[in-house]
Each structure stands twice: as structure tokens, then as C-alpha cells.
Amino acid sequence: MNRFENRPGSAPLLIVRGLKKAYSRRSNLWSRHVEAVQAISGVDLEVARGSTLAVVGQSGSGKSTLATCIAQLEQPDAGEIWFDGTALATLKPAQLGAYRRRIQLIFQDSAQALNPRMRVNEIIAEPLEIARAGNKSGRHSTVAKVMEMVALSPDLGKRSALQLSGGQRQRVAIARAMVLNPELLIFDEAFSGLDLIVQEEIIGLLHSLQAARGLTYIIIAHDFGFSCQIASHMAVMNEGKIVEQGETRQIVTNPMAPQTKVLLASIPRFPRHIATAGGQV
Ligand SMILES: Nc1ncnc2c1ncn2[C@@H]1O[C@H](COP(=O)(O)OP(=O)(O)OP(=O)(O)O)[C@@H](O)[C@H]1O
Numbered sequence: 001m002n003r004f005e006n007r008p009g010s011a012p013l014l015i016v017r018g019l020k021k022a023y024s025r026r027s028n029l030w031s032r033h034v035e036a037v038q039a040i041s042g043v044d045l046e047v048a049r050g051s052t053l054a055v056v057g058q059s060g061s062g063k064s065t066l067a068t069c070i071a072q073l074e075q076p077d078a079g080e081i082w083f084d085g086t087a088l089a090t091l092k093p094a095q096l097g098a099y100r101r102r103i104q105l106i107f108q109d110s111a112q113a114l115n116p117r118m119r120v121n122e123i124i125a126e127p128l129e130i131a132r133a134g135n136k137s138g139r140h141s142t143v144a145k146v147m148e149m150v151a152l153s154p155d156l157g158k159r160s161a162l163q164l165s166g167g168q169r170q171r172v173a174i175a176r177a178m179v180l181n182p183e184l185l186i187f188d189e190a191f192s193g194l195d196l197i198v199q200e201e202i203i204g205l206l207h208s209l210q211a212a213r214g215l216t217y218i219i220i221a222h223d224f225g226f227s228c229q230i231a232s233h234m235a236v237m238n239e240g241k242i243v244e245q246g247e248t249r250q251i252v253t254n255p256m257a258p259q260t261k262v263l264l265a266s267i268p269r270f271p272r273h274i275a276t277a278g279g280q281v
């Protein structure tokens with residue numbers, strides 16, 4: 001537990017209750033028949049302040065749908081999302097904007113999607129401009145602070161995103177998400193394209209940001225071993241439902257759901273130390 005993490009009895013930062021989301025899709029390209037796909041079907045989740053939750057599960061189990069609903073990029077069909085004690089569905093659009101800034105979602109493609117015609121400084125400043133936060137010099141100093149926070153040297157600010165390495169681009173994507181001072185960051189396969197050393201550097205960076213600022217993370221990753229190493233808590237999804245959730249240590253040493261057992265077995269040689277090291281980020 002870090003110094004920001006929920007003390008026993010204090011309220012979680014995020015509570016999700018009975019969340020459901022269905023999509024409609026054609027059964028094939030030529031068909032007129034539209035079928036409903038229940039992407040998530042009754043998800044209950046709690047995320048403690050200052051903790052790291054890994055959401056794991058097979059492809060198509062609903063992880064990204066859950067993330068986009070929590071980040072308010074999709075409207076759920078049913079259920080409730082409580083953030084910092086407020087039910088988001090009760091907020092008026094103007095109030096919702098402020099909450100949206102407190103929850104940032106970073107995709108695998110966020111780094112690739114950076115506008116190549118803009119300089120790094122402008123890319124990072126853009127969310128501040130859209131939010132009309134502060135004046136020009138205030139925004140300038142916020143960008144400089146955030147770049148320092150994610151260990152991007154100031155001279156990279158004048159480059160285009162095309163002139164950066166993959167790891168640097170990912171730091172720019174994180175800086176862009178950090179600039180509005182969020183409390184919850186959701187990473188959806190955000191580290192998949194990076195080589196192991198860069199992945200470790202970024203994880204180290206997230207760890208120190210969490211220790212310094214009490215950030216809360218939800219990390220979606222295909223690599224189960226990686227998730228076990230970085231997350232204090234874990235939720236295992238299957239067919240739109242959470243089949244098991246709890247502390248990583250507990251889940252790894254005593255898995256209950258068959259899907260968790262399958263995921264554990266998928267790690268070729270599961271190092272013993274991981275079982276006791278859950279919660280590094
Ligand atoms: N926009 C959409 N329109 C139609 N169906 C969708 C849409 N988004 C997701 N789905 C469907 O909802 C289900 C859950 O998808 P989701 O992307 O949430 O899974 P996931 O666990 O993130 O998978 P992956 O690990 O492959 O990223 C899948 O059956 C998917 O095909």
C-alpha cells in the first residue's frame with residue numbers, strides 16, 4: 001500500500017455497479033440482419049485511490065468497452081459509475097466536462113495518433129487550450145512541468161512527433177493525458193507496441209508518478225505475467241462479466257475462477273517472486 005492508497009474504511013475513487021453495454025452489428029457484410037452483442041453485461045468494480053488495477057481477459061471479453069464507459073466516451077445502457085463519491089449519470093453536461101478531465105484514457109494507438117504537423121509542445125498544450133485553462137504563459141509553464149514529470153527533455157518540445165522514438169512518443173501521449181491533472185489514468189494496451197526495456201522505463205515512470213501524486217491506474221494488457229507484476233489489484237473478465245477480482249497476490253496464489261487458472265497456466269514459467277510482488281506500480 002502506498003501513502004495515498006485507500007485506508008480501510010475510506011471510499012474507493014471509482015465504483016461501478018451493474019454496468020451493461022450492448023452494440024448492434026450486422027451478422028455479415030451483406031446481411032440486413034442486425035444482431036446485438038452484449039459487450040459488458042453487469043460489471044461491478046471498485047478501484048481504491050492510489051492503487052493499480054489490471055483488467056485481464058480474453059480478446060472480446062469487454063475490457064475496452066468497460067474502459068470507454070468509465071472514461072465517458074461511451075454511454076452505458078444500464079448501471080452506475082461513481083467517481084469520487086459522485087454518480088456520473090446525475091451530472092449536467094457542463095459538470096460532466098470537469099469529471100471527464102479527471103479520468104484520462106490512453107490507447108495503444110494514442111502515441112501513433114499524435115498529429116505529425118504539430119510540435120510536441122503544441123500537442124501537449126492542446127487539451128489545455130480546448131479546456132481554455134489559464135493564459136498562454138501559464139499553459140507554457142504547465143507543459144514544461146509535465147514534460148519534466150515524464151522525463152522528456154525540453155528540447156524535444158520543438159520536434160514533430162515523427163521525429164521521436166516509440167518510447168518518446170508514448171511519453172508525449174502520457175504527458176498530454178497528464179496535463180489536465182487527472183486522478184485516474186486508464187491504459188488500454190498502451191504498452192503493447194514497445195520493446196521490453198522501454199516498457200520497463202514507462203512502468204517505472206508511472207510508479208514514481210503514482211508515489212508522488214497519488215494517481216490511480218487501470219491497466220488493460222494482454223500479457224498476464226506483465227499485469228501480475230505491475231498491478232496491486234486484478235479483475236478477470238470473461239464474456240462481458242468480471243469472474244474474479246481482488247488483490248493480485250491473492251488471485252495469483254489462490255485463483256478461483258477457471259478463466260484465471262487458464263491465464264495463469266498461459267505463463268510459461270511463472271516466477272515465484274511475482275506471486276509475492278503484486279502491486280509494484
Ligand atoms: N463499436 C462496436 N460495435 C460493435 N461491436 C463492438 C464494438 N466495440 C466492441 N464490440 C464487441 O463487443 C465485444 C467486446 O469488445 P471489447 O473491444 O470491449 O473487448 P476487449 O476485451 O477489449 O478485446 P481485445 O482484447 O481484443 O481488445 C466484442 O464482441 C466486440 O466485437
Ligand SMILES: [Mg+2]
Nearest residue numbers: 063064065188
Ligand atoms: Mg480491447
